[in-house]
Amino acid sequence: MAAPMPHPPVRTPDGRRRRPERHGGRGGRGVVIGAGAAMLSAVVIAAAVMAATRDRPPAGPDPYAGSYPVIAASAVPSAAITWQPAAPPAGPLKRFKGRPSRIIGKIVDRSAGLSYAKLARPWKQAPGVTHSAGIEWSVDKPKFRWWAGAYSDLLREDFVMAAKGPNGLRAAAELDAAKWAETYSGKMLPLAGQPLKVSGRSAWLAAYRVRTRDPVDNIAEWALVVVAVNSGRQVPAVFEVSIAQPKYASLPDINTLVGSLQVVR
Secondary structure (H helix, E strand, O other): OOOOOOOOOOOOOOOOOOOOOOOOOOOOOOOOHHHHHHHHHHHHHHHHHHHHHHOOOOOOOOOOOOOOOOOOOOOOOOOOEOOOOOOOEOOOOOOOOOOOOOOEEEEEOOOOOOEEEEOOOOOOEOOOOOEEEOOOOOOOOOOOOOEEEEEEEOOOOHHHHOOOOOOOHHHHHHHHHHHHHHOOEEEEEEEEEEEEEEEEEEEEEEEEEEEEEEEEEEEEEEEHHHHHHHHOOOOOEEEEEHHHHHHHHOOOHHHHHHHHHHOOO
């Protein structure tokens, strides 16, 4: 199955990096240093070298390793992520009414083992920062705004053990969707839940309306579809499609993207 994609996915709405500013420059007048000044300079340099050596971490294992984790530990550090079906599957994904975007090519993600439609503008190919491949719909000027995304990846490592057994693909899809919704502190309202076949391989589709209590750019709801696929990798592949409520006229793109899914070697 696929890794959780930040899910959105998912990029934060203002996650662009700023190039570091450069200060200072080259140039300056030459200075003749006398013998006394040279000795003083040598002493200062030697002191600086000693200080740098003193502050340098010792060779070998870091004695403080593990005391400054990058990711905050859970309340029960050893607790494994588990999954149980919360309700019966919600049924097949409906066909949304409207005109879908034009297909202009194909996205091939060999890492996840999936391919799917590449859609025309306003969709564009994603840079592959948070997922191994994808397309997205964002506006960079005058203010960055993220409207939709379709991303693929392998299932995130901490979900792998929960995605075992006969319901593993369903577990993978629902865990990934829950993680996506958590990004927006969202409440999940089921739209669909069904087994699928993708290129003859087993898959599971989970779809939701995600309503957030903390709107970003005045977006209070998203349509989210996650498909977990046995793509032949060691863990399932995950395909996520999400569209913000102001762009619900583009919901037919969800049907296009899900229908275009294929397994690739």
